[in-house]
Amino acid sequence: MTRILLVLIGLSWLLLLSHTPVQAQLQTPYILNGAATQRTCNCYVLTEDQGTSSGTVWNKNKISLNDSFDYFFDVNLGCKDENGADGIGFILQTQGTNLGATGQGIGFQNIRPSLGVIIDTWQNSDDGDPYYDHVSIQINGDISHSSTNNLAGPVTALAGSDNIEDCNWHIFHIKWNAVTKQLDVSIDDSLRLRITKDLVTDVFGNDPMVYWGFGAATGGASNKQQFCAALRPELQFDNNQLFCDGSAIVFEDDSKSFGTITRWRWDFGDGTTSAIADPPPHTYAKPGKYQVKMIIEDNSGCVSDTMKQDITIGSYPVPDFSYDSLCTGRPISIRDQTTVAVGTLRQWTWDMGNGVIDHSSSPVIAYDNTGNYTVTLQVMTAEGCGAATTKQVNVYPTPAITATGGSVCIGDAIPFTGTDLTPAIPLAQWYWNFDNGQQQTGQHIDYIYPAGGDYQASVHAMSNKGCFTDTVYIPVTVTDINLYVGRDTLIARGQPLQLNAAANGNNLQYNWTPDIGLSDPYAANPVALLRNDQTYYLAVTSPQGCIALDTINVKVYAGPEFYVPSAFSPNNDGLNDVFRAISPGVPELDFFCVWNRWGQEVFRTQSLSTGWDGSYKGQQMPAGTYVWMIQGTDYTGRMFNRKGTVTIVR
Structure with missing residues (x-):
């Protein structure tokens, strides 16, 4: 029968680890007033998110301030920052268990004698409140920060933040040392306030027996405000704990509880469990990622939520590295090629064999002298698993x-x-x-x-x-002189021709031959006056002695005149396929037009280089006779024209 009972107890704890726990609803040791309600076994709602309400929760049993206490609570000040109010207070008082106050009184105002650790989330200028959510220590129901009853603060409720109305639960830690008369107030493990005062004598008229509890209130603005008598399972590890394959893992209980913890249940994530506060060192069978769970129960019968923490049991790394040729005076990157099956590489220590120690993952090293060096690499993972390897490397001379x-x-x-x-x-x-x-x-x-x-x-x-x-x-x-004297050209007899030689470079020497009709045979751009056809040769010499050669042919006609053929054969045989005019001495053309026998214009251009291919709108014109006319302005400015007929031969 005993064995069956133990099995059933074990099964019930396993269910608690894998599901949302069913809180034990034992008789509460607290008196609830106003809007206060019990939410779970150890948690209470002081005010709902509604205006002008007040709630207090008082422990039935007085405590003696002649004895030290160390209380942990979880508090939640709601989710509304701009429009949330008013705050929560931890209160010590001697007047009874049916007290409270609304609005900015935070359930504490006018209670005398009393001491309140007040977390205030609304700025009341008449009480000297700062703009941020703050915590202070007040006495005798006086909430003014300008009063002598303000013993400490106000300071920001959270270290590093102006807002505690953030929907989150925060650890509210109240510690009283009856010997030194010191009261410490911490929120989320950050010390916010500290006073040294004989509370029994100076506040409570030599009466050490006080009620303790929580008050909260809302006014025109509101928030849902809650507290829990802390029942928070936590674990911790020694700073030197190794999380490596084969290592014995020491799990230490660091749970926070208002009452006395009476039961623990550990689940190490590998199918093994323990039911004591600090279980024996645990060794995992193989590396991997595990989720450790723990629940606790206090002496009031309340069971905590399940703590879950992921841990990695790492494998040992396999260190390795590679490098290119090591040469004197040359910085070379050593490439880490360490592998680890489970875990994360975090630390490298290189001994380069020449007195240099480096801690980067891929160091850069330069050796001054040739020779053989012993390079050692030690690697460590985030889980504390380490290994080392050594290689002999040769350093060779660098040529020049x-x-x-x-x-x-x-x-x-x-x-x-x-x-x-x-x-x-x-x-x-x-x-x-x-x-x-x-x-x-x-x-x-x-x-x-x-x-x-x-x-x-x-x-x-x-x-x-x-x-x-x-x-x-x-x-x-x-x-590269890149000489170019231009295209072959034609001119009228006696027409000045401007030669234009283009070349790259400075201080170039030009030499035109022959110098017949040239204004200057040693200039880059001389003027030629010719009566007969002429070929010019130009030689250009650079200061470096480089020579470039080019030629230009000049055809001389009697003119100015238009020379127009009498027939052409546009049959794409490459011979006489285009009807065009030769116009020596005529630099500018007004028009060149062709009409068919019915007077229809079939071709027009103003370009000296454009001719008629015998088509009109893409269609080849039939063989026959066509009329043409051409007009232009010669180099002297005289306008003249010519006309005639041309025959298409097919």
């Missing part, structure tokens, strides 16, 4: 080179040559970069740049141990 190149004319090859300054260090390869997207390998390179310009060629080399030299830069100028 120099190089030469040159400047050339476009089309000429540049002889690039690399010179090894450290012959004792064998070189495996040379790498050239010509600063135009082209690269080649080899110690000696003849390279022709496809375009002129200024370039910054470069070269570096690699030893047979993978060590690279510094990069050597060679400035290069490739001179």
